[in-house]
Amino acid sequence: xxxxxxxxxxxxxxxxxxxxxxxxxxxxxxxxxxxxxxxxxxxxxxxxxxxxxxxxxxxxxxxxxxxxxxxxxxxxxxxxxxxxxxxxxxxxxxxxxxxxxxxxxxx
Amino acid sequence: xxxxxxxxxxxxxxxxxxxxxxxxxxxxxxxxxxxxxxxxxxxxxxxxxxxxxxxxxxxxxxxxxxxxxxxxxxxxxxxxxxxxxxxxxxxxxxxxxxxxxxxxxxxxxxxxxxxxxxx
Numbered sequence: 001x002x003x004x005x006x007x008x009x010x011x012x013x014x015x016x017x018x019x020x021x022x023x024x025x026x027x028x029x030x031x032x033x034x035x036x037x038x039x040x041x042x043x044x045x046x047x048x049x050x051x052x053x054x055x056x057x058x059x060x061x062x063x064x065x066x067x068x069x070x071x072x073x074x075x076x077x078x079x080x081x082x083x084x085x086x087x088x089x090x091x092x093x094x095x096x097x098x099x100x101x102x103x104x105x106x107x
Numbered sequence: 108x109x110x111x112x113x114x115x116x117x118x119x120x121x122x123x124x125x126x127x128x129x130x131x132x133x134x135x136x137x138x139x140x141x142x143x144x145x146x147x148x149x150x151x152x153x154x155x156x157x158x159x160x161x162x163x164x165x166x167x168x169x170x171x172x173x174x175x176x177x178x179x180x181x182x183x184x185x186x187x188x189x190x191x192x193x194x195x196x197x198x199x200x201x202x203x204x205x206x207x208x209x210x211x212x213x214x215x216x217x218x219x220x221x222x223x224x225x226x
Contacts, residue, residue, distance in 0.1 A: 034212035043216035098152040
């Protein structure tokens with residue numbers, strides 16, 4: 001199975017901060033990586049597909065980059081509604097594994 | 108608009124089975140698949156498997172093989188996930204989500220179904 005390691009696991013930040021989350025795959029997955037946001041008690045919400053394609057309706061402060069085995073999710077200016085847990089998922093190979101998550105909390 | 112609505116919470120005893128439904132609307136059901144993902148309390152997301160509605164082909168997580176069955180009913184645009192021989196560590200919120208075949212991620216998710224396994 002392909003392992004996805006997210007770092008950091010926890011991140012304290014303030015509104016307006018630039019935030020970067022990394023997702024490393026145990027082997028190359030081309031660009032077949034998605035990012036999700038999850039808020040308490042809610043289902044995950046798809047933010048980015050194919051490593052860098054922003055989903056319709058997702059604010060442009062979110063961006064994704066990377067290919068191969070290293071990927072990043074960047075929030076250019078953190079907003080109050082962005083405090084949540086973020087997960088990466090690889091879609092290159094079954095099983096379609098998730099990263100362990102990064103919780104973005106209020107500083 | 109696309110909607111995915113799951114059945115309600117369940118409480119089961121160890122060794123029992125649970126079958127969760129996932130009703131889709133607003134799109135051509137047979138053109139997509141359905142992924143199932145679960146989340147234990149306070150934990151991360153765990154991919155359980157995927158079923159392609161068009162032909163019923165499935166791909167299950169190895170750790171669940173033999174205990175899980177995913178099916179669909181195209182007449183009612185409903186997907187089902189049955190998990191047998193429940194254990195306490197199966198206690199989780201179970202999500203279904205629409206997913207195309209291939210390297211496309213799940214885009215529309217159900218609201219989640221809490222399954223509690225307790226004696």
